[in-house]
Amino acid sequence: MLTTAEKLNILGEAAKYDASCSSSGSGRQGKPGGFGNAHMAGICHTWTDDGRCLSLLKVLYSNVCIFDCAYCVNRTSNDVLRATFEPDELAQIVVEFYKRNYIEGLFLSSGIIKNPDYTMEQLTKTVSLLRNKYNYYGYIHVKVVPGTSKKLIEAMGLLADRISVNIELPSKNSLALLAPQKKPKNITLPMQQIKLAKLDNAEARKKYKKAPLFAPAGQSTQIIIGATPDSDLAILRLSEGLYNGYNMKRVYYSAYLPVGKHPALPSPETRVPLLREHRLYQADWLLRFYGFQAAELLNDEKPSLDLELDPKCNWALNNLDLFPVEVNTADYQLLLRIPGIGVQSAQRIIAARKEKRLNLEDLKKLGIVMKRAQYFVTAAGKFGGRLRPKSHNLHTALAQPTDYVQLSLFDLPTANSFLNAGNF
Ligand code: SF4
Structure with a gap:
């Protein structure tokens, strides 16, 4: 029989592969005489819409799973130690961690224990205990198990801040190959139900301000990158569809980590470049905030993002006939498409040019990244770049090093000093 501390170690470790709760780590452990510990099993961080960073307990309710998804460490055929919390056991951990300032929220997911609804009932009991007992x-973010019934999704939406369903693989073919028990409909239907329940809730709250909120932080999902041959174009098209079709708040991209031996998976030695994941996040940003469409960034002839160039520079180099752009007359949407000019700097340009005609010096003062923008703008008719936009050397001038290293989510040992000290 496992202790609560042992369960937490197993289920905190098993939850780390989910990137849809964005996370980072800290190696700082608590010391005698001090307080706080950033090193506890399963503790990660996420960011709210207003930019606050929250520490979350990121944990599975259970790593028992009846499914055998080839890319997943919790698949039924994998020989790993299994553990399952009781609802009140996990609720108490959250409460005790919160009271000790270890965490400000919970990210809760689970393997499929007997069937989707049974699993979701256990998660609902846990979250209900937290809220009502x-x-x-x-903050609570709960992963909905694919295939969960509508009634349970609606119940969880009234308890949690964010509920979400992971799509995991970018195409039906990949899903059929590596996760044949997961039916696409069992993923997209809950997404649709969450979207509709949120819309209904917004209507209800217009009429009755005290109507309870339904998943106020919206829904998100995760796509695994590089486990299958799906191209960046296919992934971005899928993300675009998710944002437009399901009001998705956020799509997370997670470079595949070799945990499976299926012949269709990359060999264990293959490491998916983290720079690919980074470029997808940049392209995703362009879809969400810059008015780009996937088809403008990539096409069937060139379906992969350039690892040397960020996607906006790449788009600009493919559309040089639009440049240079005169910053004093370009509309907001065109300003947003200039490399080196972000949402804030485009807004600053619009505001500043009401006062005066802007020159190149003014652009620097407005915080424009001239290192990139210089090749694509004129200000009061003056071009400040070393190379004219049509130069072939622009690619070289804008290329970035490809030895990108992202801070690892997983390098930390899962110390568990609090629980091992006999607190549970
Ligand atoms: S259903 Fe989820 S937990 Fe179970 S094997 Fe598939 S991905 Fe892993």
Whole structure:
């Protein structure tokens, strides 16, 4: 029989592969005489819409799973130690961690224990205990198990801040090959139900301000990158469809880590370049905030993002006939498409040029990244770049090093000093 501390170690470790709760680590452990510990099993960080960073307990309810998804460490055929919490056991951990300032929220997912609804009932009991027995009002993000019934999704939406379903693989073919028990409909239907429930809730709250909120932080999903041959174009098209069709708040991209031996998976020695994941995040940003469409960034002839150039520079080099752009007359949407000019700097340009005709010096003062923008703008008719936009050397001038290293989510040992000290 496993202790609560042992379960937490197993289920915190098993949850780390989910990137849809964005996370980072810290190697700082608690010391005698001090307080706080950034090193606890399963603790990660996420960011709210207003930019606040929250520490979350990121944990599975259970790593028992009846499915055998080839890319997943929790697949039924994998020989790993299994553990399952009781609802009140996990609720108490959250409460105790919160009271000790270890965490400000919970990210809860699970393997499929007997069937989707049974699993979701256990998650609902846990979250209901937190909200109704322990009066915990902190942030909760719950992963909905694919195939969960509508009634349970609606119940969870009234308890959690964010609920989401992971799509995991970018195409039906990949899903059929590596996760044949997961039916695409069982993923997209809950997404649709969450979207509709949120819309209904918004209507209800217009009429009755005290109507309870339904998943106020919206829904997100995760796509695994590089486990299958799906191209960046296919991935971005899928993301675009998710944002437009399901009001998705956020799509997370997670470079595949070799945990499976299926012949269709990359060999264990293959490491998916983290720079690919980074470029997808940049392209995703362009879809969400810069008015780009996937088809403008990539096409069937060139379906992969350039690892040397960020996607906006790449788009600009493919559309040189639009440049240079005069910053004093370009509309907001065109300003947003200039490399080196972001949402804030485009807004600053619009505001500043009401006062005066801007010159190149003014652009620097407005915080424009001239290192990139210089090749694509004129200000009061003056071009400040070393190379004219049509030069072939622009690619070289804008290329970035490809030895990109992202801070690892997983390098930390899962220390568990609090629980091992006999607190549970
Ligand atoms: S259903 Fe989820 S937990 Fe189970 S094997 Fe598939 S990905 Fe892993």
